[in-house]
Amino acid sequence: xxxxxxxxxxxxxxxxxxxxxxxxxxxxxxxxxxxxxxxxxxxxxxxxxxxxxxxxxxxxxxxxxxxxxxxxxxxxxxxxxxxxxxxxxxxxxxxxxxxxxxxxxxxxxxxxxxxxxxxxxxxxxxxxxxxxxxxxxxxxxxxxxxxxxxxxxxxxxxxxxxxxxxxxxxxxxxxxxxxxxxx
Amino acid sequence: xxxxxxxxxxxxxxxxxxxxxxxxxxxxxxxxxxxxxxxxxxxxxxxxxxxxxxx
Numbered sequence: 001x002x003x004x005x006x007x008x009x010x011x012x013x014x015x016x017x018x019x020x021x022x023x024x025x026x027x028x029x030x031x032x033x034x035x036x037x038x039x040x041x042x043x044x045x046x047x048x049x050x051x052x053x054x055x056x057x058x059x060x061x062x063x064x065x066x067x068x069x070x071x072x073x074x075x076x077x078x079x080x081x082x083x084x085x086x087x088x089x090x091x092x093x094x095x096x097x098x099x100x101x102x103x104x105x106x107x108x109x110x111x112x113x114x115x116x117x118x119x120x121x122x123x124x125x126x127x128x129x130x131x132x133x134x135x136x137x138x139x140x141x142x143x144x145x146x147x148x149x150x151x152x153x154x155x156x157x158x159x160x161x162x163x164x165x166x167x168x169x170x171x172x173x174x175x176x177x178x179x180x181x182x183x
Numbered sequence: 184x185x186x187x188x189x190x191x192x193x194x195x196x197x198x199x200x201x202x203x204x205x206x207x208x209x210x211x212x213x214x215x216x217x218x219x220x221x222x223x224x225x226x227x228x229x230x231x232x233x234x235x236x237x238x
Contacts, residue, residue, distance in 0.1 A: 020210075023213075023217075024217045027214065027217055027218070027221075028217065028220055031218070031220075031221035031224060032224055035221065035228065038225075039228045039229075047228050047232075059220065062220045063217060063220070067216075067217075069216060070209075070212045070213045070215075070216040071209075074205075074212055083205070083208075086208050089212070090211060090215050091215065093212075093215065093216030093219050094215055094216065094218065094219050094222070097223070098222070101222065101223060101226050122220060123227070126220075126223055126224060126227055127230075130224070130228075130231070
């Protein structure tokens with residue numbers, strides 16, 4: 001795809017990330033402002049996040065992960081010519097989200113998932129920020145979760161997926177429309 | 184009723200090519216996945232209000 005241009009795959013990925021990061025932050029901040037309104041029953045109720053400055057880095061971490069993850073999904077879809085599955089693939093991040101979020105309510109999950117599943121990590125960080133409590137395991141409230149490890153795992157996930165993205169971007173080839181009809 | 188007016192719309196400027204189609208779908212995918220974070224915010228408030236008790 002980038003054979004005849006001066007654009008590098010890493011710069012391409014970086015520009016995609018930065019562009020979507022702005023959109024992501026706007027969407028997330030809007031959602032954070034609007035969602036508490038749904039839960040408001042009385043006038044004195046206030047469920048807004050306590051500290052906006054700590055919320056923004058958490059949202060940036062989360063947005064970067066979701067951008068890299070959906071970029072990976074999109075590239076894999078283009079690579080394997082599965083555009084007929086596009087509507088299902090669009091919902092994979094959300095379906096995964098619902099599976100992980102429902103773990104809280106339905107069953108006990110192993111502690112290691114707090115660190116390995118980015119959905120649960122983001123949940124922990126947001127929970128910590130909105131409720132002003134230290135990060136805890138949801139199933140076992142006495143057990144503290146290491147904050148550094150959660151942040152480290154989210155950065156690692158994003159980096160690993162980004163590297164895979166860059167490698168895959170280099171391997172996408174332009175197919176002529178006439179040629180693709182024959183495929 | 185026949186939709187005769189459709190014939191009068193010039194399609195010279197409508198260039199829906201495969202690449203544009205993929206680009207639109209891709210941005211849709213990103214925004215949908217970002218909304219997973221919003222779901223988590225809603226869930227946190229759900230738990231905070233004790234609409235559901237964590238066992």
